[in-house]
Amino acid sequence: MVNLWLNIRNRSGKINMRLALLALTVGCISVGSQTFAFESVSSGYNSVESLELQLSDKEAEYSAFINTLNSLNEQFNAETEKLALLRSRGDELKKARALALLNMNEQYEALVDNPEQDIAQAQTAYRQAIQNQKQNKDDIKNTVSLITSLKKQLADANLQRFTLANAREALVEEIRISRVKRLQKEFDKQDQIQTSQSVACDAQETLKQCITRSNQLAKQKASKQFVDGLFADATESNKISQNKDNSAAQVRLLNHKVESGEFSGQGNYSTTVTVELQGSLPNAEACKLLELSTRYCTYDKEHAQIAPVNVDAGNTITLNDEGVMYELTIRSDQYDDEVFIDGVSYGSTKLSVMLSAGLHDIVITKPGYLDHQEQVRLNKNKTVKAELVKSAINFANGEPVQDILPGDELGPELIGVPAGRFQMGDLKGAGLSNEKPARGEEILRPFAIAQHQITVGDFKRFVKATNYVTEAESENGCAAFIDGKPAYNSVLNWRNPGFKQDDEHPVVCVSDNDAKAYLAWLTKQTDRTYRLPTEKEWEYVARAGSVDNYWWGSDIGNGRANCAYCGSKWSNVSTSPIKSFRPNRLGLYDTVGNVWELTNGEKVVARGGSWNFAPKLARTSVRLELAPGFRSNYVGFRVLREN
Structure with missing residues (x-):
């Protein structure tokens, strides 16, 4: 059985098909499962449609809650304004009471000279002033109590808003992960395609070479047809087709069979070939096609961390490098720096460490200096030399x-x-x-x-x-x-x-x-x-x-x-x-x-x-x-x- 990988990339409207003979096969990257605090997923991934329905419900719940929160804020603001008015009115009522008392006292003094003097009206006005002031104080007390209660309700509501927002964002994350999983599954297909190819034999090549070229072009043609079908049949076909030109979608030729082949009198050779093909999306390709962050393609849901992937120089997933280790030496021109490899701290330079073959993200950092960031592909022992540059932002006493x-x-x-x-x-x-x-x-x-x-x-x-x-x-x-x-x-x-x-x-x-x-x-x-x-x-x-x-x-x-x-x-x-x-x-x-x-x-x-x-x-x-x-x-x- 012929075991071939075809890297399919569109550049300037042309299809460049590079065939590489491999002895081993490889499966697609998969994403595991994990239980999350906000939207529990017991096993596997929910369908995108199911999650989108949940998100729609959560959006409606969040929107309704925000309306309630706005009403609560409006009530709080209204009571706050009411309290200010009551306190202002309290000053006015205090003055009114003092004036009523003064008027009543004057009426009492007039009563001494004129026993017929009627002071009932002054007494009634004073009693009313006292009652008005007392009522205003009671209103202030009740309003202060209500405002205190509303403050507590607002604090609880603001926390609940974040709870709902977090649940909503968790669903957004789940949907993106499930979209990636769905697309990877849609590309992880196997099929047989029969195609015909006719070539004009070159005078410089032998008949065998002409036959081989015709068969190879037929296999490439079948591969292109297969990839086009994968893009066309995908659920988000319109979305991913916009990014097809630079796609690194891969097809593996599992087997092929020449059904017929014959020469014509004009030196042409025609062949009909049945090809068995297997599709896949290497590395972060699903994320690139869906225009999502690459973290959604390397998210291991079962262990909540990044799934390691080995790649060769052509971005083709391969098992040839599995288990191979190389030495990476890192130096910088500063002491007391810190080296991070794939997000993990390895201490200060000079540093030598054995790493698996493939891509690694190197970051060398020191307070007051710009980070040195570099992506290294390990396919042999390598040395990274970094010159750290002082930050343009003056962090002064960064001691x-x-x-x-x-x-x-x-x-x-x-x-x-x-x-x-x-x-x-x-x-x-x-x-x-x-x-x-x-x-x-x-x-x-x-x-x-x-x-x-x-x-x-x-x-x-x-x-x-x-x-x-x-x-x-x-x-x-x-x-x-x-x-x-x-x-x-x-x-x-x-x-x-x-x-x-x-x-x-x-x-x-x-x-x-x-x-x-x-x-x-x-x-x-x-x-x-x-x-x-x-x-x-x-x-x-x-x-x-x-x-x-x-x-x-x-x-x-x-x-x-x-x-x-x-x-x-x-x-x-x-x-x-x-x-x-x-x-x-x-x-x-x-x-x-x-x-x-x-x-x-x-x-x-x-x-x-x-x-x-x-x-x-x-x-x-x-x-x-x-x-x-x-x-x-x-x-x-x-x-x-x-x-």
Whole structure:
């Protein structure tokens, strides 16, 4: 049996068919299964149609909820205006009472000189003034009580809005994954095609060569016909056909049979061939055709991480390199840098590591310098030499800062941040209403901020020193997502958040009051002022000079952060250890995902997304408004130290 691969690519309207003889066969990349917090999928993938119906229902639910939320906001604003009017009227009624009292006293004095003087009207006016003032005070008291209740309802409603938005975004992610799966299955077809081909034999070739050329052209013709059929028959044919010209869709020739062949008197040879073919979409080709991020093509749903794929120089999936390892040596011109290979930290240069054959993403980073990014295809031992360039953005005191606690223990690892200007809010026009309007902001004073979220180990030192009891431990526990909604569980707290953690994981199940208690203790221990960052300060350092959705760009990518559908082994499973992903240009870790971070302000607002929230809700400008005292296993905090 002839075993051939044909790479089919359209360039300038021509079909370039390159045949390569392979001894091994390979199957298509598949996507596994995983249970998600917001829309549970027990096994496999739901159909695109089913998910789209769910999304339509969720959109309707979200729209109805927003209408309810708007009504609640309108009621809150109306009661606030009413309170202002009542207080203003209270001042007027106070003056009216004083005037009524003065008038009545004058009538009493007149009564002394004239016993016939009628003072009943003055007495009635004074009693009415007292009654009016009392009624106004009662109205103020009732309105204040109602406003307090409405504030609590609004806080709960804003949290519910995020719950619904997250469920909606989870469905969007599921639909995209299922669209990819559907297209891959539609291309993973096997068929037989019979085709005829006639060629004019060249005077320079033998009859055997002419026959071979005719048969080969017939097989190429069948392959082209097969690919065209795959594109035409696909569910999203109109969409993918727009991207067909640069497609790397592949066809494998499983077998062929020459049905007939004959020469004509004019030196032509005609052949009829039956070809058995197998189609596939290599690597991220389904995503390219559907114009989706490549992360949807490498998402392993069963293990919530990227499925490794080996490729050769022609982008053809091959088993020839499976198990082959090569040595990659990495050097840079800076000390104390950090090397990330495929999103995993390997420490500082000089570095030598054995890696599997194929493509690898190399990133070399150092605070105050631009990232060196390079994609390396390993088909032999290679060396990468990088020259790091200082960032054009002046990050001034980007020096590490770390205070010493009693007992020679180290406080949180901090990074110095300079004053500066930046653009804050929804800069791309696709955010929620509370992210708008986008505006220019200025940080007037430099500060130092923690490189990573406060860890279980950090919080454990505080509890050990103070015997502090968190609100989750003293009250009704900590919230976790149950059936797509946050619900309190009395057994959950920072020691037991519902999944496995160690001292290097970010602490969760702490409220804003718990965070402030830790900060007060840290301030006392170090004689420095520690607090939560304001929203403006948080977004300033999280953006690190970027105007995109995430500090690295507009797309979440693969394995760059710990959030739902973000391609790491912790996605939608649990928190990840600090420093599991590369830092931003300021040297800060996990400003995207892992846990929502509490901020300092009049309202309790968390920023940054988390391990169980969709990528769209991990954008830099997203604001999660919470009720005071709220704690959950997806909310933590980061500290700021004033200079």
